[in-house]
Amino acid sequence: MSSPALQPRARVTRIAQEAVDRARLTVVPRVRTRAPRVPFVTLVSLVLVGGIVGLLLFNTSMQQASFAASSLEAQADALAAREQTLRMELDELRNPQRVAEEAQRMGMVIPAAPVFLDLETGRTSGVRTPATREDALHLLPPDPIMPAVLAPKPTVVEVPATTPATDDASAAGTGTSRKNRDR
C-alpha cells in the first residue's frame, strides 16, 4: 500500500479502536455447494455407452456393407462373364462361314460381278450376269482321305471250284461256304 492510504487508517483507529477491533476480518468458511453427482455420471455413461454402441453399430454396418460389396462384386463378375460369353456366341454366329452356309441353303449365291443401281436415275451400271448354281462356293472342306491303315485292301481267297457243274447256282454257293468253314 502507498503511504497516503495510511493516514485515514490511523485516524480511524484512533476514533473507534474498539469497533474496529470488533469488526476484525475473519476467514469466512467456504460455502461448499455440493453439485448433484447423478446427472454428470449419467451424462458420462450415456456418452460412453452411446459411443460404444455407435461404434459397434458403425462396425456392424461396415461389415454388412462389406458383405454386400462382396456379393455385388461376385454378381458383377458373373454378369460380366455372362456378357462375354454371349458376345462370344454372337461372334460365332457372325462367322462368315456359318452365314454363307445358311445363305447357300436358302438358295443364295455370291455373284461373279456386281451391278449397281443408281437410285436417282433408276439406271444400272455393270454387266448383268446371272448368278447360277455354278457360282456357289464349296463351303465345306472335302472329306479327308481315309488312311491306308484303316482301309486295307480286301483279302481275296480264290477257292477252286470243286462242286459238280450240274448243281444249280444256289447250291454251289452254300456248298462253297460250308467248305470254307470246314477249313
Added chain:
Amino acid sequence: MMRLRIGFVLIAMVLSFFGARLVQLQGIDPESYAVRAAAEGAVRIPLPAERGDILDRNGIPLADSIKGTMVIADPVLTADRAPEIARLLSERLSVDYFRTLTALRGRKEGSRYEYVARRVPSTLASDTLAELEEAGYEGISLEDDPIRDYPADDVAANLVGYMGTDEPLGGFERTFDKQLAGVDGEATWQSNSGKGVRIPLQESTLTAAKDGAPLRTTIDRDLQWFTQKVLAEAVQQYRAESGAAVVMDTRTGEILALADVPTFDANEPAEVADEGDLGARSMSETYEPGSVAKVLTAAALIDAGKAFPRQRFRVPPNLARQDRVIGDWFDHGTIRLTLAGIIAQSSNIGTVLAADAFTPVQLVDYLQRFGLGQRTDIGVRGETPGILTPGEAMTSQTKDRVAFGQSLSVNVAQMAAAVNTIANGGVRVSPSLIAGSAVTDDGVTVGTDVATRTRVVSKRAARATAKMMEKVVDPEDGVAPGAQVPGYLVAGKTGTAQRVAPDGTGYDGSTSVSFGGFAPADDPRFTVYVVVHAPRVDGGGGSITGPVFSRIMGYVLGRYGVEPTNGKPSRLPVEW
C-alpha cells in the same frame, strides 16, 4: 493388511507374466509373428490382365479373350464320390468321363490338386459348381483361366496365329505378344473365414491389371474368308500342293486379305494335319514368280526409254543363248509381235530380246526398287527376303532368265506390291498388314503409319504397261480371258514358273502358276495376286489362277462399291 499384500503380490506376478510374454513377442523375432498374423486370413487375388483383341479393319474380332475358368479337384475330398461327381461334370462340361474319374481319384498318391477341365466359360463353370454344391459334393474349386477365342475359326488363322496352353505360339499372337498380353495385377486384403469377404478398415492393397492393347489389322474378315474359300476350291480342284492370294488396296498398300491354303482352325491348332500349315507359307516360302515378272521388266524398259508398247519384235521359234536354249510355252515359227503382244502372249523369247537393252545392273536395280529381294516387313513371322542376285554378280544368262521371272525368287507380298506399283502409277507403296503401327518382337515398327512411297517408274511408263496388261485378258489376243470381271476393265499378267525341288537340286518338273492384276484398269483400286503351287492337273496361270483372280476381284469391287469406269479398252496391236 496381510490380505492386501497377498493381493498385490498376485497382481505383480500376473503382470510380470504379461511383461515376460511382451518381451518374448516384441523383443525376440517380432517379424515372424507379424507375418503369421497377416497370413492368417489374408487373401491374395491375382487379377489377370485381359489379352488384347486382334481386330479386322472394321473392328470385328479375329481373336478375342473372354473370362474363363479352370475346374480343379481336390482328390482327398472327391475320391469317395468320384463316379457321381464325374458323371455330373462330364455331362455339364462335355469332358471325358473316364479322364475326369481319374482326376477326381487323384493321378498320384496324395495329390490335392488335379485339373478337371481348362478354359471353361466361367458362367458354365460357376453354374456347374453351384449345382455340385447343392447336391452336397465337395472338393471342386474354380480358378481364373482366360479363354482365347477365334470366332471365325480358320479365317486369317495363318496370320493371327494361335495360343498354346499358356503362351502364344504363332502369328501375330506371338509377334505382338508384348502389346497384347498386358500386365497382371493383384489385390490383397484381410478376410474372415476365407470366404473372400473383406474386413473393413484393414490393410488392403490393389494393383490394377493393365489390359493388353488391341491390335488392329488391315484385314477385311469377310473378304479374307471369301478369298480363302475361292483359293481353297482351286487348290482342291487342281489337286495342288498349296496356294496363296493377296488382295491389296492400290492407293494405300493396305492388305485386305492374305490367304494361305492349306490352313487350320485357330481354335484347334493341334488337329492340323501338317505342322507347316500353321505358319504363313505365302510369306515364309519363296518361289520363282515366272511371267508375272515380265511386266516389271517391260515397265522398267519403257521407263528407261529403251522400249515402247508398239515396238516391233521378230520372235524366233527358240533362242540359243550361251548355256541353253530359251523356248516359249507355245510352239510357233518366227512370229512378229509388238511389245504389247509379247506381254499378251507371254513370250519368253520376246522378253529376252526386249531386255537385251538392259545390262544386268540396270535390270536388277529396277527390280530392287520394285521391292524384290528385300523383306516387306508387314509383320508376318519368318518372312523370307527372296533371292535376287546382285547386278554386279549376275551373268547375262541369269539376266535373261530373271527378265521373264526365273532364277529369282519372291514371296507373295513382294510380288503383289510390285504389281501394285504399276497399278498405282509407278509409285510403290510398301504393303502393310497392321493398321496404325505396332512393334514386333524383333523391335521393328510395322504398320500403315510407317508405310513408304517411292517412285519406281514414271506415270507414263506405268500407264503404258497397264494398257499392255489389259491385252492379257483379251479373249482374242491374250492368254487369260478367264480373268475378266464382267463389266470392268481388267489388267493382269499370268505366270507359269518351274519350281525348284525342295532339296534345291534344280527344277523338279512341277510348276507354280500365278496371276497378278488390278481393276479397274484405267483407275485401279485393287490389286489381286494369286499363286497356286504344284497343281497336278494340267493348266497354266491363265486357266487355273485367272478364274480365281476374277472371282476375288469381282467380289472386292462389289464389296467396296467400285462402279465400272466405262473406259475404252486398250487397242494396242499385238502383232505387226
